[in-house]
Amino acid sequence: MSEPLPTPARDLVVSFCFPPYVDTAAIVAAKRVREAGRPVDVLQNRMGSERRTDPDLAQIAGDLVQRRHPIPSPTLFSAWRGISSFTEKGVQRALAWDREGPGYERMYSRAQFTASHFLAARFALLRPGLHWTAEFSDPLSRDVTGAVRRSPVRQDALLERLGEGMRRAGFAPPTSGNAYEWAEHLVFALADSVLFTNEHQRDLMIETVQDPELAARARERSVVAPHPTLPPEFYEMAEVDRPLDPARRHVGYFGNFYATRGMGSVLEALQALPQQQRDRLCLHVFAGQREELEREVRERGLRECVRTGPFLGFLQFLAMCRRMDVLLVSDAVTTGLLSTNPFLPSKWSDYRGSGVAVWGMVEPGSVLADQDLTYRSLAGHTTSAVQVLADLADGPVLRPGPAPAPA
Missing domain, CATH: 3.40.50.2000 (Glycogen Phosphorylase B;)
Known part of the structure; x- marks a missing residue:
């Protein structure tokens, strides 16, 4: 008797860092998958050059992961070259998977690292009926000392498409040229749910937004959900x-x-x-x-x-x-x-x-x-x-x- 086919995933996970790579970001993303309890396809970075692997981490999400594609983009955690490569290659894979199955209904992305939200935003613009939940592990545009984190964007076709998407949603793109600020604003303008791990993180991130309408949308769509605890x-x-x-x-x-x-x-x-x-x-x-x-x-x-x-x-x-x-x-x-x-x-x-x-x-x-x-x-x-x-x-x-x- 042949093995039954796995349940087609209706959820897409975009997480630059995901098991088997050893990183807190990978572990929390896998916990979120387990917590949701739905089959998923996963897009992640092929990051063997920067992170060791631990095969035991696969047990967190278990067989909920139907397909997993490590994208061969440069493992650069904030540089535009890495963000654009991850996004361009990842969106093609996401579209192919979407056509092969019944179509995605939900998408989850998580930062760290910023590239996750850029890819998710690009796919969300191509699939406007998709419900996108985006999580911030910590503030992106501020570090632990309160200083502004900076990484320059490049004025290319990807940035133009993302900017057009924000304008269609009724919001002006950032003018700072800072990839960290872009990642935050894309989520605040386009995501259906914005996940924070605590109220302080939510308030600190939203209070830096200068556009009061964008800040109001971020707060309206915000969900506070602490890191999951395993059984x-x-x-x-x-x-x-x-x-x-x-x-x-x-x-x-x-x-x-x-x-x-x-x-x-x-x-x-x-x-x-x-x-x-x-x-x-x-x-x-x-x-x-x-x-x-x-x-x-x-x-x-x-x-x-x-x-x-x-x-x-x-x-x-x-x-x-x-x-x-x-x-x-x-x-x-x-x-x-x-x-x-x-x-x-x-x-x-x-x-x-x-x-x-x-x-x-x-x-x-x-x-x-x-x-x-x-x-x-x-x-x-x-x-x-x-x-x-x-x-x-x-x-x-x-x-x-x-x-x-x-x-």
């Missing part, structure tokens, strides 16, 4: 061989120690603890390029209570979360730089599904500060970090239980 079985799919001293409380941090995330205060806090409390704690940092961190750990005399490890594969990361007593996540430090903190770390969505206590190092009023954290301290504030570490060393570790499975 509990994903935390049991892998095993990680890492001995853990049963006499210590184990705190896990996954990712690099960024300057804007104030992680140096954790090491300062450990150093400030009395020796008997340090002896009951162990901080595990799983990161790339660990040399600088290991040097600082040696200089501070913390080698007995800080352990480093490499970046883990995604399923290994989820499994290791379950083995920790406490998981550490930190806000980006934006005070004095931005009017509001628009960043909600994507790791929070993974941590909350683990059933393990979470310690958040937060800015007052941030989105992370409003989450259901077990422990909290002020980002970059050593004294409050000392207090949390002392509580962990001396008291019982609270385990809130796993988050409810997605509906």
Whole structure:
């Protein structure tokens, strides 16, 4: 008996970064596919020159992905040459797939990276009946310090077609010549739904729009949807061989120690603890390029209570979360730089599904500060970090239980 044919996809996903490539953007896009629960075709960049692969990531979206085409465009994350090549090659593939099947009804695109929205906007203009949902992971035209990100567009046929599409929709194209601003304005003018991960991100991005009618449309079409959390079985799919001293409380941090995330205060806090409390704690940092961190750990005399490890594969990361007593996540430090903190770390969505206590190092009023954290301290504030570490060393570790499975 022949195998049944897969259900034709009526949804198109345009995500420059998508599994099996290892990147937060790829993981979140795959989670969105799983959350929606509908068969999809995927257009992505062939980015082996810039990102390693992890075959386990394919399990997130699973067999919902019917067709996947890695576009052989230059892996340039904001340069116009990469954007235009990705768009031109991708739209031809999208049109061919559209003709082969019953036709697409819905499209989802996600940035990072900006090329995703350019391709999606071009296809949406060619297929006006398509419902386009566009997601922003973070503000595109502003960086974490509030500075304007810039990447020049080129006055070519693609830009002219996109500008014509915006004018037909009743909005003037950007005059800045900045690809990041173009990506935002194309979405605000043409997308049917605009997805933000939190209210602060939405408000900060929309308040930069000078055209009040465009800003009003963006707000009217906006949807706030935090990063999805995977069901509990994903935390049991892998095993990680890492001995853990049963006499210590184990705190896990996954990712690099960024300057804007104030992680140096954790090491300062450990150093400030009395020796008997340090002896009951162990901080595990799983990161790339660990040399600088290991040097600082040696200089501070913390080698007995800080352990480093490499970046883990995604399923290994989820499994290791379950083995920790406490998981550490930190806000980006934006005070004095931005009017509001628009960043909600994507790791929070993974941590909350683990059933393990979470310690958040937060800015007052941030989105992370409003989450259901077990422990909290002020980002970059050593004294409050000392207090949390002392509580962990001396008291019982609270385990809130796993988050409810997605509906």
